[in-house]
Amino acid sequence: xxxxxxxxxxxxxxxxxxxxxxxxxxxxxxxxxxxxxxxxxxxxxxxxxxxxxxxxxxxxxxxxxxxxxxxxxxxxxxxxxxxxxxxxxxxxxxxxxxxxxxxxxxxxxxxxx
Amino acid sequence: xxxxxxxxxxxxxxxxxxxxxxxxxxxxxxxxxxxxxxxxxxxxxxxxxxxxxxxxxxxxxxxxxxxxxxxxxxxxxxxxxxxxxxxxxxxxxxxxxxxxxxxxxxxxxxxxxx
Numbered sequence: 329x330x331x332x333x334x335x336x337x338x339x340x341x342x343x344x345x346x347x348x349x350x351x352x353x354x355x356x357x358x359x360x361x362x363x364x365x366x367x368x369x370x371x372x373x374x375x376x377x378x379x380x381x382x383x384x385x386x387x388x389x390x391x392x393x394x395x396x397x398x399x400x401x402x403x404x405x406x407x408x409x410x411x412x413x414x415x416x417x418x419x420x421x422x423x424x425x426x427x428x429x430x431x432x433x434x435x436x437x438x439x440x441x
Numbered sequence: 442x443x444x445x446x447x448x449x450x451x452x453x454x455x456x457x458x459x460x461x462x463x464x465x466x467x468x469x470x471x472x473x474x475x476x477x478x479x480x481x482x483x484x485x486x487x488x489x490x491x492x493x494x495x496x497x498x499x500x501x502x503x504x505x506x507x508x509x510x511x512x513x514x515x516x517x518x519x520x521x522x523x524x525x526x527x528x529x530x531x532x533x534x535x536x537x538x539x540x541x542x543x544x545x546x547x548x549x550x551x552x553x554x555x
Contacts, residue, residue, distance in 0.1 A: 361542040370445075370532060370545035371486075378540045386542060418486065420543075426536050427474050427493075430543060432486035 330354050334419050334433035341409040341440045349404040349436050351419030359422045360402040361430070364388065364415040371418060377402055378425075409440045443468045445535050447546035454523050455554045461508075462518045462549045464533030473537045475509070475516045480530040480548075489531070492516065520551075528553045 335350045353360065361376035363386075373386030377396040391413060393405040402421075406413060416437050420430035444467045454460035466475070477489040492500045492509050499507050504521045520527055530550050534543040 359540070359542075363542070363545075368450075368547060370547040371543070372545070373542040376540070376542045384541070416484065420486075425538075425540055426542065429476055429488040429491055435484045 332419055332421050332431050332433035334417075334436050336436060337434065338437050339439070341406070341438065343409060343411060343440060345409050346405070346407050347409065349406075349417055349419075349438070351402045351404065351433060352400050353402075353419075353421040353431070354400065355421060355423075355431065356399060357421035357423050357431070358399065359426050359430075360396065361386070361420050362392070362394065362402070362404045363418045363420065364413075365418060365435075366415050374404065374417075406438075409438075411440045414438060414440045443470075443535050443537060443544045445533050445544050445546040447533055447549050449549045450547075451550040451552065453552040453554060454520075456523055456525060458523055459519060459521045460523055460551065462520075462531050462533075462551065464516045464518070464546055466514050466516065466533070466535050466544075468514070468535065468537065470537050473535060475507075476534040476536065476543070477505070477507070477516075477518045478532045478534060478545075479527075480532065481526075481528070486532075490518065523553050525553050525555060527551060 362374040363371040375394040377383045419433040422430040475492045479487045530548045533546040
């Protein structure tokens with residue numbers, strides 16, 4: 329099984345550019361979420377989804393947009409990149425409301441210059 | 442909002458020794474779940490162990506065990522017979538009963554001395 333697949337693994341953006349971080353899972357998990365990891369800050373929840381067509385904001389949603397048109401995919405969009413969005417981004421999925429833990433993708437390291 | 446605190450930014454232990462990583466949390470919920478995740482230099486997040494708050498018995502997975510003190514809101518991870526491959530960042534995480542995701546601590550960097 330592929331698990332949770334994130335693309336790209338690395339990306340450099342210029343301030344003001346837009347891009348989409350892709351996330352796909354093949355485990356038929358209902359729950360998916362996006363986190364960002366900054367040095368000394370742990371992982372913080374950006375957005376999450378409990379199923380196709382349903383999304384909600386996490387702790388740090390500003391500057392990010394998500395949609396969930398299928399169970400498998402949960403892309404994260406940066407509409408106008410800012411240097412403060414330089415971070416490592418993780419997508420995760422789970423079943424049963426995440427009570428048994430989440431499966432994480434390998435992350436995307438994003439640098440905004 | 443729930444908070445998770447890991448008070449040890451870095452810990453060092455000799456190979457084959459035992460080390461304990463600390464985690465405390467704050468919540469008003471009675472039903473929740475706690476996790477320890479390992480992040481090696483590869484960046485991959487790996488689930489180490491899971492604890493259900495309504496279970497008094499401490500979870501154990503091979504060399505990894507937890508000391509769960511619900512009244513004190515404490516959830517420490519004990520690694521026995523430390524191995525070089527245990528070197529990593531370790532994150533404590535909280536999951537409440539809602540549909541949202543995990544709340545993480547800031548992590549503890551574990552160094553294994555050969």
